[in-house]
Amino acid sequence: LTEPIWIQHAAGRYPVEVAPGELGRLEAFVERVAPGRRPALLTDRTVARLVAQPLKVPVLVVPAGEGSKTRTRWAALTDRLLDLGYGRDTVLLALGGGVVGDLTGFVAATYLRGVPYVQVPTSLLAMVDASVGGKTGVNTNHGKNLVGAFHPPAGVLVDPAVIGTLRDRDVRTGLVEAIKHGLVADREYLGWIDRELDRLLDRHQESLTHLIRRSIEIKGEIVGSDERESGRRAVLNAGHTVGHALERDSDFRVSHGDAVALGLVVEAVAAGQLGLAPLDLPVDLVTRFRRIRVPLALPPADADDRLLAAMGHDKKTIGGTLHLALVGEPGGLATSGRWTTAVPESIVRQSLGIAREMLDE
Ligand SMILES: NC(=O)c1ccc[n+]([C@@H]2O[C@H](COP(=O)([O-])OP(=O)(O)OC[C@H]3O[C@@H](n4cnc5c(N)ncnc54)[C@H](O)[C@@H]3O)[C@@H](O)[C@H]2O)c1
Ligand SMILES: [Zn+2]
Numbered sequence: 001l002t003e004p005i006w007i008q009h010a011a012g013r014y015p016v017e018v019a020p021g022e023l024g025r026l027e028a029f030v031e032r033v034a035p036g037r038r039p040a041l042l043t044d045r046t047v048a049r050l051v052a053q054p055l056k057v058p059v060l061v062v063p064a065g066e067g068s069k070t071r072t073r074w075a076a077l078t079d080r081l082l083d084l085g086y087g088r089d090t091v092l093l094a095l096g097g098g099v100v101g102d103l104t105g106f107v108a109a110t111y112l113r114g115v116p117y118v119q120v121p122t123s124l125l126a127m128v129d130a131s132v133g134g135k136t137g138v139n140t141n142h143g144k145n146l147v148g149a150f151h152p153p154a155g156v157l158v159d160p161a162v163i164g165t166l167r168d169r170d171v172r173t174g175l176v177e178a179i180k181h182g183l184v185a186d187r188e189y190l191g192w193i194d195r196e197l198d199r200l201l202d203r204h205q206e207s208l209t210h211l212i213r214r215s216i217e218i219k220g221e222i223v224g225s226d227e228r229e230s231g232r233r234a235v236l237n238a239g240h241t242v243g244h245a246l247e248r249d250s251d252f253r254v255s256h257g258d259a260v261a262l263g264l265v266v267e268a269v270a271a272g273q274l275g276l277a278p279l280d281l282p283v284d285l286v287t288r289f290r291r292i293r294v295p296l297a298l299p300p301a302d303a304d305d306r307l308l309a310a311m312g313h314d315k316k317t318i319g320g321t322l323h324l325a326l327v328g329e330p331g332g333l334a335t336s337g338r339w340t341t342a343v344p345e346s347i348v349r350q351s352l353g354i355a356r357e358m359l360d361e
Contacts, residue, residue, distance in 0.1 A: 264289075
């Protein structure tokens with residue numbers, strides 16, 4: 001049995017257990033991290049169907065997909081729990097991807113002014129990223145994650161065995177985020193991912209288990225030192241300012257992972273333009289992302305005005321200037337002391353053009 005990974009936060013710490021077969025020990029895990037509580041499990045329809053229900057507890061199901069991360073769902077779930085008589089001794093279990101995790105976390109943060117919850121991530125993205133860090137929330141018509149709360153889970157239980165049923169695009173998204181972790185914090189990890197890529201794409205259990213553990217360690221270390229995103233945590237936004245703009249501009253037809261991969265490429269071009277990164281970094285990234293079959297295509301140049309406007313709406317502007325978490329030397333951003341860089345609009349525009357040409361070749 002492997003040791004849990006401990007994640008620090010302002011009010012304490014919580015364990016993350018990662019091992020194939022963990023799901024079968026969910027009941028015991030919940031009893032350990034939230035003893036004597038009455039559990040309710042929240043999940044989505046797809047996960048309810050595909051992932052075995054290990055607990056004999058009431059299950060509250062929402063439709064699968066981003067559309068469920070709303071205040072309407074939050075209200076319905078809260079009302080349902082009240083109807084069922086759940087009191088202050090409640091523990092919520094979030095079984096699903098990042099959508100279920102963020103939504104359940106937000107219900108937990110607000111239900112009776114806050115009850116504990118346990119993250120049981122079932123998508124690779126939720127395993128390597130979303131289930132750790134304590135950010136919860138829902139979307140509004142004005143954008144994603146605009147209403148929410150910081151509410152760390154009581155514990156996180158990860159069973160890599162459930163990845164077998166994920167769609168390819170969801171595996172890709174998780175891999176892109178893991179590559180981002182290597183890029184911002186650990187060059188050696190990045191090299192390991194490169195060597196292990198075929199096995200990871202084949203969903204080899206042992207490789208996935210190592211990937212998930214190392215990514216959680218990296219994210220945990222970064223958020224543990226900066227829970228509320230005042231500084232260092234911003235490095236996790238690498239690729240995301242441009243990525244979110246691409247995601248939005250495509251009306252979310254481009255998946256989060258595919259958009260972040262493109263974002264990392266464009267931002268690497270920008271870092272090169274500013275003299276902060278080696279000029280071969282973008283090519284290096286393109287090679288890597290092609291290996292994991294990310295469809296790398298930027299929209300035509302007439303989208304650039306819209307993309308820049310969307311970046312301005314992202315939460316990463318300070319006094320009207322874009323601040324991007326630019327990767328300079330791969331693996332070094334998280335310790336560089338320079339978490340974000342002010343980037344003039346003209347450089348972003350130029351970088352989109354350069355990246356577009358590079359990808360069209
Ligand atoms: N809180 C954070 O720090 C944080 C970080 C990153 C992302 N997020 C959020 O996470 C969300 C995206 O997460 P996601 O990609 O997991 O989306 P998701 O929850 O929609 O899951 C993706 C799809 O995979 C399905 N699925 C999940 N597990 C499965 C399994 N084992 N087998 C088969 N299908 C399975 C789901 O039903 C869904 O259709 C976004 O809303 C994003 O904002 C939050
Ligand atoms: Zn992301």
